[in-house]
Every structure is written in C-alpha cells, then in structure tokens.
Amino acid sequence: MRPTFVLGRIAGVRIGVHWSVLLIFAVIALGLAEGRLPEAHPGHAWPVYWVVGLLTAVVFFVSLLAHELAHAVLARRNGVEVDDIVLWLLGGAARLKAEASNPAAELRIACVGPLVSLVLGALFTLAAWLLDMTSAPGLAVEPVAWLAAINILLAVFNAIPAAPLDGGRLLRAFLWWRTGDRLRATEGATAAGRVFGWSLMVVGLLLFVRGDVGGGLWLAMIGWFLATTATMEGQQAHLRGVLAGVPVRQAMTPDPVTVPVGLAVADFLAGPRYRYRHSAFPVTADGARPVGLMTLERARKVPEDRRHAVTVEQVMMPLSQVTVVGAGDPLADLLPRVRPGAEHRVLVLDEDRLVGIVSASDVSRTVTWLMTSDRGGRGGRGA
Structure with missing residues (x-):
C-alpha cells in the first residue's frame, strides 16, 4: 500500500x-x-x-x-x-x-x-x-x-x-x-x-x-x-x-547507462543513448558519484519550451528517494521494495561507486532462471 x-x-x-x-x-x-x-x-x-x-x-x-x-x-x-x-x-x-x-x-x-x-x-x-x-x-x-x-x-x-x-x-x-x-x-x-x-x-x-x-x-x-x-x-x-543465498549482483544489470547531472532535459530526450531500451537512468555527478534517478516520464512532463533551460538535476528523483543496496546484499531482502515502474528502479553501489541497477523484471528473470535450474528446482521442492 x-x-x-x-x-x-x-x-x-x-x-x-x-x-x-x-x-x-x-x-x-x-x-x-x-x-x-x-x-x-x-x-x-x-x-x-x-x-x-x-x-x-x-x-x-x-x-x-x-x-x-x-x-x-x-x-x-x-x-x-x-x-x-x-x-x-x-x-x-x-x-x-x-x-x-x-x-x-x-x-x-x-x-x-x-x-x-x-x-x-x-x-x-x-x-x-x-x-x-x-x-x-x-x-x-x-x-x-x-x-x-x-x-x-x-x-x-x-x-x-x-x-x-x-x-x-x-x-x-x-x-x-x-x-x-x-x-x-x-x-x-x-x-x-x-x-x-x-x-x-x-x-x-x-x-x-x-x-x-x-x-x-x-x-x-x-x-x-x-x-x-x-x-x-x-x-x-x-x-x-x-x-536464499543469492546476492543482488546476480540479478542486476551491470554498468548501466548514466546521465550527467547538468544535462538539459531536451538533450536527454534527444540523445540516442537514452531513447532506446530503458525508461530509467541513474544520474551521476563528478564522473561516477550517483545523485539520483531520471525517468523518461519525468522528462516528458517538462513543457517543450522549457526543456532546453531545465536540467536533469531539477526534475530527477534525488538519491534520498531511491532504493539503494550493495552488490553483495541478499536479493531476497530486496523483494518487499522492488515494484514495477521506472521510478522503482534500485541502484546498486559498491561503496560510493555505481555498479548496477535492478528492476522488477530483473528479479523475475532471476527467479525464473533459478526455478528452472538444478538449484532452483531444489529450492522449489523445499519451499
């Protein structure tokens, strides 16, 4: 709820x-x-x-x-x-x-x-x-x-x-x-x-x-x-x-495409690396330090006549509102916090360095793979 x-x-x-x-x-x-x-x-x-x-x-x-x-x-x-x-x-x-x-x-x-x-x-x-x-x-x-x-x-x-x-x-x-x-x-x-x-x-x-x-x-x-x-x-x-026993790194998408914090919203929407496959992108400052999460939906809500003047930093979800985990954390503990939707992406950090991103579909794919593998079959029967 x-x-x-x-x-x-x-x-x-x-x-x-x-x-x-x-x-x-x-x-x-x-x-x-x-x-x-x-x-x-x-x-x-x-x-x-x-x-x-x-x-x-x-x-x-x-x-x-x-x-x-x-x-x-x-x-x-x-x-x-x-x-x-x-x-x-x-x-x-x-x-x-x-x-x-x-x-x-x-x-x-x-x-x-x-x-x-x-x-x-x-x-x-x-x-x-x-x-x-x-x-x-x-x-x-x-x-x-x-x-x-x-x-x-x-x-x-x-x-x-x-x-x-x-x-x-x-x-x-x-x-x-x-x-x-x-x-x-x-x-x-x-x-x-x-x-x-x-x-x-x-x-x-x-x-x-x-x-x-x-x-x-x-x-x-x-x-x-x-x-x-x-x-x-x-x-x-x-x-x-x-x-049980599966770390977050096994489900995450490693080295995700990132967005510079000072990029204009118009350039974000026009950039070819942001227009395909993904709907949410980690926002970074000083090269690699994550500071938030940017979604296509948030960018498209900015009026067209203001997109060149508004930066990603002004409309992104700040890091305080984004779920952040470590690569070695148990994936099972992430279940209550992973929900469908671009704004529910989970950022994976190694100390202060961004190493991956996790979506609900990533978790579902991992569960499916485990349940159809030998390990998953044993887990399924035990459950």
Whole structure:
C-alpha cells in the first residue's frame, strides 16, 4: 500500500497516509456524531456532536499510529530497517525492509503492537472511569469509553494467530522456534490467515443475506483483505526460499547507462543513448558519484519550451528517494521494495561507486532462471 501523501517523520520513521483513510475517518465521525452520541446523550446542538465525533476519530488514528510506530521502533532495535508506516482504510501497516533474524526478535516485534493497543485501552478505560466518578458530562465520558473499547478490540483482533495479523507473526515465531525452519513457519501462518480470511468472508455474506448489509459487506471486505494478503505473504516466502543465498549482483544489470547531472532535459530526450531500451537512468555527478534517478516520464512532463533551460538535476528523483543496496546484499531482502515502474528502479553501489541497477523484471528473470535450474528446482521442492 503506497501512501498518497506523507505527514512527516516520527522517531526517524516516515509516516504516510493513503487516501482511503478519509473514508474510514468519515465513517467513524458520522457514526459517532449522527448515531451513538445523540442517542446516548440527547439534547445538544448538532455542531457539538460533530466536534466530539471528529476529535474522537483523530484520537483513534493517533492510537493506530502508536500501534504501528511501536512495531517500527522495536524492529529497528532488533536490526530490521523500516521503510515507512502507512495508514489506510483497514488500519495501518509498518513496512519492514527485511525480516527478523531469529524467532525471539520476530516475537518481540509482533507482540509490541497489540500490547500498546491494550495499554491504550486500559488508559482510556481508567480515564473514562475517572471522568464518570467526577460527574463529568456524559458527552465527555462517551468518546473516551468508545476509544477504550476500540483499542481493546484492536488488540484482541490483532492477536488472532493468522497472517498478516500480529498474531500471525506470533504464530510464525512459535513455529519457527519449534521447527527451526522460517519458510515452513511462514507457510503455517499464511495458511491460517487464508482460512481465517475465508471464514470472515463466509460470515459476512451470511450477514448480508440476513439483512445486515453494512456489517456483512464490511466483514467480507476484511476477510478478503486478510486472505489476499496472506496469500501474497506465502508467495513472497516461497520466493525468499528460491532466492536464499543469492546476492543482488546476480540479478542486476551491470554498468548501466548514466546521465550527467547538468544535462538539459531536451538533450536527454534527444540523445540516442537514452531513447532506446530503458525508461530509467541513474544520474551521476563528478564522473561516477550517483545523485539520483531520471525517468523518461519525468522528462516528458517538462513543457517543450522549457526543456532546453531545465536540467536533469531539477526534475530527477534525488538519491534520498531511491532504493539503494550493495552488490553483495541478499536479493531476497530486496523483494518487499522492488515494484514495477521506472521510478522503482534500485541502484546498486559498491561503496560510493555505481555498479548496477535492478528492476522488477530483473528479479523475475532471476527467479525464473533459478526455478528452472538444478538449484532452483531444489529450492522449489523445499519451499
């Protein structure tokens, strides 16, 4: 799930928001402002209900962010780099660049999210009780009580032992510890995730048939997401098994065609070495030092009358936004970060020197070659 826009960074982790958050935000605010709050505490003006509903929805998403941020911070403490955190329709996701190195680290990273939600639920419960004991207005107690219940529900739901939920990670950590095989452990957790997801879809459809249209569709959608994501995780685990021990240099295109940082966009588009075969090119300065990535799409967005005045440096993706790896890094760790599209090319460096570039098709070609070779056949059977 790619973020629609970035809010900033917290504890060094980039926080992104997908546009679908607006939908669930509106559903929560509407449900509170037009439903739960006026029904439980009538007699207030409608703007008051809406202010309380909106503030409650904001605090709910802050709680979700705290849940995911806990995963991210503990992952980094256990040597796992974090791409970002993305809040979206069904909650949030902390995207990790690699996997935990052992079952104990996997257990710590997985359990901290539900634990944070449980602690928040307890704190909101205490706050609601204190407000009630001090005879605070019901309109102040109600949203705090709702936040307590939703955080406890979030903790319990995430603890269900089925991938991609946190409970699925806990199950994988246990199976990994018992069998010593991370791949078999992942297969067990993803199988549980598919069963749980399909079960939710069946229950959702039954509710829909019995007249609960909204609840049934929502439950079916959650089930579909869980089953689909669990299937994708299983496929990635299979690919990791095939790519075990394979370095990035085996998949990269060596010595890629580069673009000087000061080249005019018009010359870039007209140059014969940039017009064929490739759609993305590393940008270099001082002869060989990589500073970014230039794509044909970015160049073509520059108006024709300005292309002679605008340089590649002004429109390229800066190196800070490009995925960079070493030639000897494990190719399997690159899987979560390689996606189709020119802007998702990965630059391969040896110290500060550019030695190659990797695309999604390069990885696919390498996987195909490994699976049809003797080595790949053994990996495929083991997976």
